[in-house]
Amino acid sequence: xxxxxQTTPRIAxxxxxxxxxxxxRFKDYRHVWVFxxxxxxxxxxxxxxxLGEGRKLADKLEVQLAGVVLGPPGEMVEDAVAEAFAYGxxxxxxxxxPPLADYRNEPFAKALTDLVNTHKPEILLLGATTLGRDxxxxxxxxxxxxxxxxxxxxxxxxDGSLAATRPTFGGSLLCTIYTLxxxxxxxxxxxxxxPMPQRVDKPVGRVMRHxxxxxxxxxxxxxxxxxxxxQSAMANLAYADVVVAGGLGLGxxxxxxxxxxxxxxxxxxxxxxxxxxxxxxxxADRQIGQxxxxxxxxxxxxxxxxxxxxxxxxxxxxxxxxxxxTDPNAPIFEFAHLGIVTDAIRFLPALTEAFTRRLSPHSRxxxxx
Amino acid sequence: MHIVVCIKQVPDSAQIxxxxxxxxxxxxxxxxxxxxxxxxxxxxxLKLRDVHGGEVTVLTMGPPMAEDxxxxxxxxxxxxxxxxxxxxxxxxxxxxxxxxxxxxxxKIGETFGRxxxxxxxxxxxxxxxxxxxxxxxxxxxxxxxxxxxxxxxIDLDTRxxxxxxxxxxxxxxxxxxxxxxxxxxxDTNEIRRGSLQQALCAARSQVVKWTAADAGIDDLTRCGLRxxxxxxxxxxxxxxxxxxxxxxxxxxxxxxxxxDELIADILTRRPALEHELAFNSGT
Numbered sequence: 001x002x003x004x005x006q007t008t009p010r011i012a013x014x015x016x017x018x019x020x021x022x023x024x025r026f027k028d029y030r031h032v033w034v035f036x037x038x039x040x041x042x043x044x045x046x047x048x049x050x051l052g053e054g055r056k057l058a059d060k061l062e063v064q065l066a067g068v069v070l071g072p073p074g075e076m077v078e079d080a081v082a083e084a085f086a087y088g089x090x091x092x093x094x095x096x097x098p099p100l101a102d103y104r105n106e107p108f109a110k111a112l113t114d115l116v117n118t119h120k121p122e123i124l125l126l127g128a129t130t131l132g133r134d135x136x137x138x139x140x141x142x143x144x145x146x147x148x149x150x151x152x153x154x155x156x157x158x159d160g161s162l163a164a165t166r167p168t169f170g171g172s173l174l175c176t177i178y179t180l181x182x183x184x185x186x187x188x189x190x191x192x193x194x195p196m197p198q199r200v201d202k203p204v205g206r207v208m209r210h211x212x213x214x215x216x217x218x219x220x221x222x223x224x225x226x227x228x229x230x231q232s233a234m235a236n237l238a239y240a241d242v243v244v245a246g247g248l249g250l251g252x253x254x255x256x257x258x259x260x261x262x263x264x265x266x267x268x269x270x271x272x273x274x275x276x277x278x279x280x281x282x283x284a285d286r287q288i289g290q291x292x293x294x295x296x297x298x299x300x301x302x303x304x305x306x307x308x309x310x311x312x313x314x315x316x317x318x319x320x321x322x323x324x325x326t327d328p329n330a331p332i333f334e335f336a337h338l339g340i341v342t343d344a345i346r347f348l349p350a351l352t353e354a355f356t357r358r359l360s361p362h363s364r365x366x367x368x369x
Numbered sequence: 370m371h372i373v374v375c376i377k378q379v380p381d382s383a384q385i386x387x388x389x390x391x392x393x394x395x396x397x398x399x400x401x402x403x404x405x406x407x408x409x410x411x412x413x414x415l416k417l418r419d420v421h422g423g424e425v426t427v428l429t430m431g432p433p434m435a436e437d438x439x440x441x442x443x444x445x446x447x448x449x450x451x452x453x454x455x456x457x458x459x460x461x462x463x464x465x466x467x468x469x470x471x472x473x474x475x476k477i478g479e480t481f482g483r484x485x486x487x488x489x490x491x492x493x494x495x496x497x498x499x500x501x502x503x504x505x506x507x508x509x510x511x512x513x514x515x516x517x518x519x520x521x522x523i524d525l526d527t528r529x530x531x532x533x534x535x536x537x538x539x540x541x542x543x544x545x546x547x548x549x550x551x552x553x554x555x556d557t558n559e560i561r562r563g564s565l566q567q568a569l570c571a572a573r574s575q576v577v578k579w580t581a582a583d584a585g586i587d588d589l590t591r592c593g594l595r596x597x598x599x600x601x602x603x604x605x606x607x608x609x610x611x612x613x614x615x616x617x618x619x620x621x622x623x624x625x626x627x628x629d630e631l632i633a634d635i636l637t638r639r640p641a642l643e644h645e646l647a648f649n650s651g652t
Contacts, residue, residue, distance in 0.1 A: 133500070342546065
């Protein structure tokens with residue numbers, strides 16, 4: 001974000017909050033675009049979440065919503081196009097060429113940059129995944145435009161500018177960022193920050209195909225292989241229905257076992273807040289919050305987590321939040337639905353036992369076997 | 370080989386004050402550290418230098434006090450440090466930052482030899498954008514290798530590099546060519562402890578200090594607030610929910626009692642969960 005300021009710049013900067021006239025060359029930039037990310041043959045769900053959000057922005061601006069699909073010629077791309085329509089796109093731009101089979105920065109950045117320069121969208125949204133961030137940073141630099149990372153809220157203001165809100169200063173505050181005099185206005189959003197939209201009944205729309213303006217021989221980087229994650233070992237926090245997480249209030253690494261025990265008893269995924277990953281108590285893929293996973297479970301139980309903004313934005317999509325913390329003034333009680341001011345280390349085993357007693361005998365038999 | 374590592378001095382605290390007029394961060398009085406992710410990159414660079422020979426140059430853009438972080442990096446064993454500091458850089462967003470850094474890296478190339486690899490951390494802990502690395506790669510036309518978990522091999526004769534890169538759902542194995550930009554994942558390295566000798570050398574070393582003009586930047590409209598397309602309009606604390614969490618009374622009661630009440634409360638609010646939890650725990 002901003003660099004330090006020891007002295008006041010002599011030149012009056014373009015002050016925050018001062019609107020300038022959009023330069024003429026950007027006046028014909030219109031419509032909202034969503035980049036559809038293909039992950040090993042399927043569309044990454046964050047793309048649908050963004051189409052839902054893009055639909056709202058497009059309706060407010062009274063413009064069209066377009067999807068962008070880049071990939072190898074064939075079924076994978078065609079399926080992605082059908083999905084884009086099903087989730088609300090009015091039209092889809094396609095670049096399908098063999099060099100786009102696996103993600104590489106160079107051909108993807110070239111394809112997307114060319115599309116933007118040709119068709120001029122006013123807003124371009126991408127998922128804040130490893131792929132989306134790798135791509136967005138390059139494209140925004142080439143286009144010399146603004147890019148706002150990891151937004152938690154998107155809106156358009158009265159004059160049609162994109163207002164992108166994100167946590168800032170280490171997650172202590174939120175800030176709303178505008179890209180005033182440049183187009184497109186670009187933003188990335190993490191998976192699960194936005195709700196999954198409804199599929200529409202009659203998915204129809206226009207398709208516009210473009211050629212890739214480079215060939216394989218032009219591309220320096222080659223893909224040698226891909227090692228899929230061992231799915232059983234990886235946390236599926238983002239899409240779990242029930243999540244139990246521990247924070248610094250647990251006091252010691254071994255007390256995370258209490259979180260895991262409760263999670264196992266109720267069939268939940270377990271996670272933790274950022275400080276625990278920094279201490280090395282839990283692997284990074286279990287971190288919940290702005291710099292970890294965003295979750296949207298039906299039930300979220302937070303044990304010994306104070307609830308800084310950085311954590312809050314990662315869990316606000318949960319349907320029911322239960323907080324256990326010794327500090328009655330912990331921020332988490334500001335956004336949890338149910339609170340218990342008590343020591344999580346003592347309470348978690350009792351809760352695990354109570355749940356086990358409560359659950360149906362049938363499921364207990366299964367647990368015992 | 371010549372390796373440039375971009376580091377950033379970041380506040381070691383979430384308690385940051387914001388300038389009420391410009392909405393930029395006021396850093397005076399906040400303790401600072403080297404961005405932790407940058408240390409993974411620095412360690413990787415030092416390891417590569419030990420294997421392949423050559424030099425490691427650390428670069429930072431920031432206020433004059435960022436020199437402290439450069440001295441720490443020299444203490445870890447970096448050969449040279451460059452501080453890019455100028456009031457014109459104040460308020461830079463990621464586009465303006467990657468512009469200034471890429472100009473400085475080009476100047477480092479002219480002055481001390483062209484870099485084979487430019488390293489950055491995965492992201493900073495204060496900005497958390499992960500956008501500056503790709504910005505530098507694009508401007509300097511370097512092969513972009515982000516989220517690198519492991520550098521498998523470097524061949525200085527053929528100029529080929531092979532890396533394992535974190536991707537969605539797995540690890541991508543890539544072959545690319547030098548010069549390249551690498552953003553390094555966490556958990557890849559423990560930062561080495563510099564020797565006493567290195568610490569003494571670092572204290573005596575000269576940190577090269579460049580203004581915008583020294584770095585060959587002649588277009589100041591691309592720097593700082595003026596060169597930043599993004600504008601922070603508003604900084605605010607999130608509003609509390611309409612009502613605080615409903616508290617379950619814990620006074621003078623056994624833990625089992627409280628736990629039973631909590632579960633009853635959960636299931637009253639969300640009856641569908643009973644089936645959900647029972648079903649879940651059976652699988």
